[in-house]
Amino acid sequence: MAEVAAVLDGIARYVVPRTLDEALGVLAAGGVSILAGGTDLMPQARAGRVRLQPVLINIRRLPELTGIERAGGGIRIGALVTITALRDSALVRERLHLLWQACDHFASDQIRNVATVGGNLCNASPAGDTLIPLLALGASAVLAATGGTRRVPLGEFFTGPGRSCRRPEELLVAVEVPEPPAGFAGVFCKHGTRPALDISTISLAVGARRDGTVLRDVRIACGAVAPTPIRALQAEAVVEGRAADAATIAAAAQAALADIHPISDVRASDWYRREMVRNLLQRALSHVGQL
Amino acid sequence: MAEAMPAAPSLIGRRIRKLDAPEKASGRTRYIHDLEVPGALHAKILRSTEIHARIVAIDTSAARALPGVHAVITAADVPWQRPIGVGKDHLPLKTDRVRSLRDEIAAVAADTEEIAEAALRLIRVTYAKLPVLADVTAAMAADAPQLHEGRPGNVAMTFDYAQGDVAQGERESDVVIEDVFRLHYVTHCCMGVSGVIAEFDPAGNLLLHSNTQVPFLHKREFAEALGIDPARIRIIQPPIGGAFGSKLDIYPFEPIAIFLAKITGRPVKLLFTREEEFLASPTRQPVLLKLRSGCRRDGTLTFRTVETVHDNGAYTSWGATTPFVMMQTISSLYRVPHCLYHTAAIYTNNPYAGSFRGYGNLQATFAVEAHMEKLAEAVGMDGLAFRLKNAQTAGEVTPQGMQFKSCGFQQCLETAAARSDYLRKHAAYAAQQRAPGPVKRGIGMASMLHVGGGAKIYPSDGCGTILKIDDFAHVTLMTGASEIGQGSETVLAQLVCEELGLPLEAVTVVNNDTDITPWDVGVHASRTTFIAGNSAIGAARKARAKILAAAAQKTGLTEEALGLAGGCVVRRASGERLFELGKFLRGLHFSDRAELVMTTFYYEPPSRHQDREFKGDVSAAYAWATQVCEVEVDSDTGIVRLLKVTGAHDVGRVLNRLGIEGQIEGGVVMGQGYALTEDLMVDHGVIRNPNFRDYKLVTAPEIPEMDITFIETLDGEGPQGAKGVGEAPAICIAAAIANAIWNATGTRIYALPFTPEHVYRALHGAAAPPAWTGGA
Incomplete structure (x- = not known):
């Protein structure tokens, strides 16, 4: 308790806006930390990795940031949608199955109940569980500010570990996911020391559409193997338009090694991460080839 | 006449829920973290930021000046402190040298934990780095610095054991293999982090609320470290949130809390954070x-x-x-x-x-x-x-002397x-x-x-029991054995009930206060069921004999003809109920020759040092x-x-x-x-x-x-x-x-x-x- 109090000592003002405009006005004034689920913010603040700003804004009551719905050829997921809500959504399960799978691997029930997809994106961990499938699915972040709204593809949104291109005055209000083509299917693979409640050593989201004997619209995204979540574009190119035979799969797995830049840390060595990307990508591709 | 004992079902071997289960499952157990002592100060420890270094200077002036701070202590404030632990090589507050990142440099007692933490941040320590001995190879090198006085080669302890002649054994072998194994560090991860509350009364008696597994022997350890009379120390153990051996030694935080209590004249509560628990509680031996x-x-x-x-x-x-x-x-x-x-x-x-x-x-x-x-x-x-x-x-006796x-x-x-x-x-x-x-x-x-x-790692491996049966046939079992979540209370109650023919609800176990419970050498070595169990049975049998003797006098039957079952004194052979035990005991209490049933037993196992x-x-x-x-x-x-x-x-x-x-x-x-x-x-x-x-x-x-x-x-x-x-x-x-x-x-x-x-x-x-x- 003492730690919490010490962390909160630097906060001069706590704001709970009821409308997006009100929230954007607070953000425009500067010096703001944004609180949604708090499952990343609070432990990081306590550990001294994040310094809380003088104004703490709790965005949990903004109606504009909620809901999962079809909109203009895509699916719009409000930034405040919790991981549990994603997992319980029939639309996500049926149309964004890669994302749904990731939610099933995400932390624990208690965390899933409060953690939000927007928070997961803004935390910008290279290992973030929803980031990898959303990147594979070609999603974009919707960033609002008093001056207007912009859309940034996730491939450009992440700029480094814990960093994104969101400006301090901007609020992530939603993530928009283009509806995958009919027949698109995929596999999310999270690899760690234990099957539950773990941070990925590496993770993979692999999706494609079967067209006769070949795979098209191949998407491969990797987590915890570079400063940001990344698409394995060279590996995608190897598989695109080809049958998922052993030679193609092996070539793609090899190509992926040129896409990734893993480091050694407390969870694994860079060598082991490379080995896992190669081995698990082969496994995932052969699985997708049979979906 | 039928030989069968009365048809009271035996408790032995049954599935009995732990006595403390309802309390724990409903979140009502008051662990040390939940205890609020009126007037208590909150303590925090400043640990080293260097792995191996000389302490050149410690400046606590800013911390002492912070409002709400009652004491800031370093080794200089407790020149009478003495080394603690199994090796007696560990001063609670380090004087001139730190030897690991867990090392305690200073401690603060303040009105709140927040103030104590703020005060820690104001303490300035100047170090002069020394070479780090990162593993045994480095520590055994000929030119390695010596980490402790009088320990050449950095050897803390050695053990040698021999039986027979291995050279002969090797000559007799058809197959010989040799391998090297490496076992790593793990730690206990008790759900309840370490903590202690220390408080002196005006007469100078020390009361500790402590999670120790070894209350009686630790009284002496604390007394030695503090230079006080062990008889003036009382240890009360609140329900312990896991121990697994980790609380078998004393660690610097305990004497430090005591120093702060002594210096401030106030109760002092010190609790670890989870991170501190990882950094400063023991590991399994690599x-x-x-x-x-x-x-x-x-x-x-x-x-x-x-x-x-x-x-x-x-x-x-x-x-x-x-x-x-x-x-x-x-x-x-x-x-x-x-x-x-x-x-x-x-x-x-x-x-x-x-x-x-x-x-x-x-x-x-x-x-x-x-x-x-x-x-x-x-x-x-x-x-x-x-x-x-x-x-x-x-039947085998091994060359090491163990008898199976x-x-x-x-x-x-x-x-x-x-x-x-x-x-x-x-x-x-x-x-x-x-x-x-x-x-x-x-x-x-x-x-x-x-x-x-x-x-038998000490000269004695025993445990004492005091047992009283009150005027309602309720049993209070006072045992030296500590409960650390392993379920000893329940087993001890079962064993007593088995002897006295009582239901489990008839027993209260008191096991957490050195001023009340009899001596014991601690909860370790898988010993509690065996040692404290035999001790409890011993006390219960004495109580039983006393009751049956009184019942024999009352009935004119022999003691051998009587038994205890189903909460009654019974005829042993037939199980016929003669009188209800509570009523009989009340009769013993309300008499001009009152005879209360209170027994003691000390069990010492027939093992050898x-x-x-x-x-x-x-x-x-x-x-x-x-x-x-x-x-x-x-x-x-x-x-x-x-x-x-x-x-x-x-x-x-x-x-x-x-x-x-x-x-x-x-x-x-x-x-x-x-x-x-x-x-x-x-x-x-x-x-x-x-x-x-x-x-x-x-x-x-x-x-x-x-x-x-x-x-x-x-x-x-x-x-x-x-x-x-x-x-x-x-x-x-x-x-x-x-x-x-x-x-x-x-x-x-x-x-x-x-x-x-x-x-x-x-x-x-x-x-x-x-x-x-x-x-x-």
Whole structure:
């Protein structure tokens, strides 16, 4: 308790806006930390990795940031949608199955109940569980500010570990996911020391559409193997338009090694991460080839 | 007349829920964290930021000036402090030198924890760095700095044991193998973090609310450290949120809280944060072990030569003494005529190890059972037959002096093998090693010997009981034995009820106050059921005799003709109820010759302190177990899944079936964590993962199917025939999993833990096996 109090000592003002405009006005004034689920913010603040700003804004009551719905050829997921809500959504399960799978691997029930997809994106961990499938699915972040709204593809949104291109005055209000083509299917693979409640050593989201004997619209995204979540574009190119035979799969797995830049840390060595990307990508591709 | 006893059902062997279960399950238990003492100050400790350094200067002036701060102390404020711990090499507050990152430099007592923390941030310490001794190799180098005065070569402790003549044993061997094993750091991860509340009364008596496992012996330790009379110290133990051996020693935070209480004249409460718990509570002893073993062609073991080196860390606690137990497994789990054993515990700048459930036995069993498997294969025997050929049996006296009066070891081996289908599966899985596909199954076996009737590591291994029965036939059992979550209260109540013919609700157990409860040497060595159980039975039998004598006088019947059952005094032969016990006792109270039923008993087990050569029958009984683990190994990832554990445990007799099942299951999972997921990463004196995100305990989905059989050998000395079982279930798991991985893959892994990358590296030839760096 003492730690919490010490962390909160630097906060001069706590704001709970009821409308997006009100929230954007607070953000425009500067010096703001944004609180949604708090499952990343609070432990990081306590550990001294994040310094809380003088104004703490709790965005949990903004109606504009909620809901999962079809909109203009895509699916719009409000930034405040919790991981549990994603997992319980029939639309996500049926149309964004890669994302749904990731939610099933995400932390624990208690965390899933409060953690939000927007928070997961803004935390910008290279290992973030929803980031990898959303990147594979070609999603974009919707960033609002008093001056207007912009859309940034996730491939450009992440700029480094814990960093994104969101400006301090901007609020992530939603993530928009283009509806995958009919027949698109995929596999999310999270690899760690234990099957539950773990941070990925590496993770993979692999999706494609079967067209006769070949795979098209191949998407491969990797987590915890570079400063940001990344698409394995060279590996995608190897598989695109080809049958998922052993030679193609092996070539793609090899190509992926040129896409990734893993480091050694407390969870694994860079060598082991490379080995896992190669081995698990082969496994995932052969699985997708049979979906 | 019928001979049968009255039809009161026996409580022994039944599934009885723990007495404290409703309180704990409903969140009402008041742990030390929940205790609020009026007027208490809150304390925090400033730890070193250097691994090894001279302390040049400490400036506490700004901290002292902070409003709300009542005291800031450093070693200079307590010149009378004395070294603590098993090695008496550890000053609570460091004077001129820090030897590890956990080291205590200063402490603050303030109105709130927040103020105390703010004050810590205002303390300025100037260090002069010294070379870091990151491992035993560095610490044993000829030019290494000496970490403690009077400890040349940085040797903290050595142990030597010999039986027979290993050279002769080697000459008689047809097969000789030698391997080096490396066992890693893990830590207890008690749900309740460490804490203490210290308070002096105006007369100078010290009251401690403490989570200690050893209240009576620690009174003396505290008194020595503080220079006060032990008789003026009272220790009350609130319900303890897990201990597992971690609270068997005293640590600097405890004297520091006492110093602050003395200096401020106020109660002082000190609680660890979770991170502090990782950094500053003890670990399991990391061990590098070289084992050389041999056998004859017919499978008879001939000799074992063992050398181990323990990274002692910066100070000496119980971890250094784990050879006491390691050498028992090496000399006496199987019959080995010739053994030579040597250990050196070497000071380094790393964290230091304490006592931890199993106490060196996990480490020794890991090596011994790997060699049992390798030797069996070398002589072409199956692992079961090879073990059975060398397994101890009842009646044996080992060269180390242990006397196995009851011994269900062979039955454990046969039962676990049969119930797990070990022989068939082992052959089938071995045949599949080279089959296509990355996922392989394997099955592995390991067995253990552990003390089960106390452990006479002090001149006494006893426990006292005071028992009173009030005027409503309610029993208060005051026992010296501490409850640390293991369920001892329930078992002791059961044993007493069994003697007095009372229901479980008739007993209150008082076990947490040194001013009330009689002496005991602590909760450790799986001793509480056995030692405190026999003590409780002794007191209950005396009470029973007293009641029956009074009843005989009243009825004119003989004492032998009377019994206690169903809350009544009964005719022993027929079970006929003569009178209700409460009413009878009230009669004894309200009389002009009042005779209250209050008894005492002190039980001392018939074990012997080891001699200087580490020989002696150190326990009154010994526990045995065989565990078979079945695993799935994914060679593409290195992930090992534990699918099933089949265990057979010689527990003497099951007292509380629900309790013992819980204890076995918990121990299995603790052993699983040691084998597969837990790894306290110590890198050049720094713990890299002091949190539950990166220190990975086993979670619910990984817990395997368990099939546990209890082998009831009815030990002649045990309470109702029972033996201790607290540590046993954790001991074999890592060893059995190592053998299962070998069966699945053909790869023998000599170092723990079996986390995915370690296993993957081993399977793909990308890891060097452990090398002996312990010197000649």
